Amino acid sequence: MTLRAQHVRPGDVFAALRGARTHGAEHAATALDAGARAVLTDEAGAAHPELLRHPAVSRGEVALLVHSDPRGVLGELAAEVYGRPADGLSVLGVTGTSGKTTTSYLIESALRSAGLVTGLIGTVETRLAGTRLESAFTTPEAPDLQALLAVMLEGGVTHVVMEVSSHALVLGRVAGLRFAVGGFTNLSSEHLDFHRDMADYFAAKAMLFDGRCAREVVCTDTEWGSRLVGPETVTVATQGTADWTATDVVTSTTGAQRFTVNAPDGARTEVELRLPGSFNIANALLATAMARAVGVEYADIANGLGEVDVPGRMERVALGQDFAAVVDYSHKPGAVGAVLEAARSQAAGKVIVVLGCGGDRDTAKRPVMGATAAQRADVLIVTDDNPRSEDPARIRAAVLEGTTRVAKSERAESHEIGDRRAAIVEAVRRAAGGDVVVVAGKGHETGQEVAGVVHPFSDRDELAAALRERLGSPQGTETVPAGRIPDNQRGSDEEAR
Template sequence: MKEGKDRLILKDLISDLAVAKVVGDAGIEVRGLAYHSRDVQAGFLFAAIPGWREDGRKYIPEAIDRGAQVLLVNSFIEEIKITQIIVPEVREALARLAATFYDHPSLSLKVIGITGTNGKTTTSYLIESILKEAGSRPGVIGTINYRYQGQVWPAPTTTPESLDLQRVMQNMRAAGVTEVILEVSSHALDMQRVRACHFDVALFTNLTRDHLDYHRSMEDYFRAKQLLFTQYLGESKKDPRFAIVNLDDPRGAELLRVAAGRKFGYGIKKKGDVWPEEVAESPDGLWCRVQTPRGAYEIASPLIGQHNLYNLLAAISVGEVFQIPIPAIRKGLRELDRVPGRLELIKGEEGVRVFIDYAHTEDALARALATLRQIYPGRLLVVFGCGGDRDKGKRAKMGQVAAWGSDLAIVTSDNPRTEDPLAIISEIEEGLRVVKAQKHSAADLLKQVNLLDQNPHYVIIPDRREAIDFAIRLAQPNDVVLIAGKGHENYQIIGPERIHFDDREEAERALGLKKERKNL
């Protein structure tokens, strides 16, 4: 598969850089780009990115040993003898160089960028389904995977580094992809990974607390999200280009005021360009009659919950701005029956419904619990934890949400990383104590099935496998078990190691054990 130009003369490669000083030979041939020293080959340019945890300059000697002929740096290095390009911002310059090296693939594709705390992944699946029904060949770059034309790769990050992003888009273009649906994280926006990416659509789902281990405040977090609509959409060479915003979000109106391009709003409470006149919900999914600029039409989806109604409206909005035929929109929404790890039902035979969900913020967890509580009449048990080396401020809040929204909160480990799992659980437990949730032992709950009343209750089981098994073992016919936090992930990070762990597999195993116990 073609991966851009085989080589470029350095002076041509840097032609899009507004500020750059070349120390050395500007006529040298550049055979490739890299920002990891291990990826450098003979004749490559190495970008020494000042990282969040490590400085790329540390790896310059290794890059040179591997054959680097050019360095991209933010200050001159006296002892280095190869050609240096000195720029104010290495990340921005790398993004522009990557776009030039791969011949600006985003200019040949329709690019839909989706940002927001929650809903990005489901919305990307819905848009993909609509585009396929319309006869297009979409590619997706997102949290679960990168995929196009029947090919799928695991996603190491939601939004790739700029060099990788441009390479993937070039490969998509070469494979005949017509649209790229790109989940754009706040980290990617802040780190300029989508610089030199020309968007047709910027879409905002919502903003709630997350990533405050990286962003200094909610205001800083919002400013990062806003960049997609101001800086990046503003720099896009596409015409027309659209800013699509959830008007019900408290930040929606503010974002729409400052956004570049044509402005388009959707909502449930606020009637923008797209809004539902009537809504019906059942265990079988959602139905609504939606008003659009092209008139009203009915849509149905197997997805459940008000949060998914917002995702449906977002996808419909993209269909509207692209003037996709209404039958394709309706069929695309109807045909998507599941999104991996997003309220994904694990089928069992014991009368217990088990759902796997990626909810790892207080807002997402609250929405998932509220959805299941509204639809299903049985008791609601939730298994959840909080990730280590991430925003500590949300842990107690998630404990409160779990206690308020369920009949029993089962607190366990998520991805503890380098933190002590018990210390994380202790911080979650602070929130449970605030709402005066009653603590139990697992043994007592198994012996006395009627201990749970209308008050909040919780139990601590640090081992995630044991916690899932306990929840499903405790559940009675018509009960619902929500296993939250990891969703589609098939690993658990403990210390520096990533081990295989899949909530879906564990739920299936526990359901099988439940059946075996019943048959004894």
């Protein structure tokens, strides 16, 4: 079963759905020629000439499944087609604006530490019992998701950790799926090109907690999390009261963190985390509570959390320079603010950030991103991210407009360099001992989309190249786990502010 005509195999069900620009029925001939034996569509699709004129339809060889809301039933149908694989798995879903990927990695590591066979589905990658696959979507379309779960079940996986996006919830990608545990990280402005407003965005996230999760765990550090709390909800927080809290936090000058997790049953567990920033303590608490909800022991959780590094999330690139250089996926105001605050806590000198915004996406966040970065950095270099079909200069102008909302006395020194490679080189050129350079926005991505063409581009590789050029060294890149900065990369002031 598939939504993509080019992926149809003999005997498949082809879901011909209405899209933003075209109707899937326009590709019915391709699907039917490939051997599709049923088509799920709406009234418009069933009447589409591309479908009706095909010989297989006129001969009655194809079943037409017509529904007024085919996407609304696609998840349940896909689950049935693939034998409801989730019934044989413990599925743990994480939603929220920021922290889904990191929290998922933390949970999966805790599960593996307990000796469980795991699957992981998310933004960076999909993993099946340790085998890595590329990810196309944060949460795959329903047929792909159910097929993947079926393969995981056949491969001996017992527990699956997955990121659940607001798009996936609204578009029914996780319909027909029962979760053992659902978790919520936080909510901040994002995807307002898809959602009408923040209330609509929150309502989409809240769909994960509409009864489809056997247990619910929510971070209440923000008011949005507090709104999700019901009588049976388990809460975690780095501020205020909650079922799960963290105390005795000690942060090293490298950003590594040690703290005590306080459990609702009175247990106290010491945790060491490589990932810097208070937001990652919140992620670790959520991961801990979710792992405990499926029976993982405290010692296994602590061991698992302590081993986690997340690609493109506060990921350091070290070639022997005397300042920190970090690549991070932060591409929304809340995430940028949190990352720059974490960088500030480790910087003996300046915080220098390279930042852009994607095209064909939420335009309202662009000036907010600019203001957020200008408030928290010393030097801001505004550049291109993935401009896609938009004029890159207009995107940069919107980001720079946001910087003017910050009082001049509190505003970062701002520069505009459209070429992302040149912007990274300039950030490295400006860095001195004890500074922290943050290249934000693209994280683990390996391409940059400009005018419909995806060009090879890796922030990690470009940052490493800029460092090699500055150091005059041909040595290869060493990616250092966040929070583990070699001594020769630390600033002269070990008591970083």
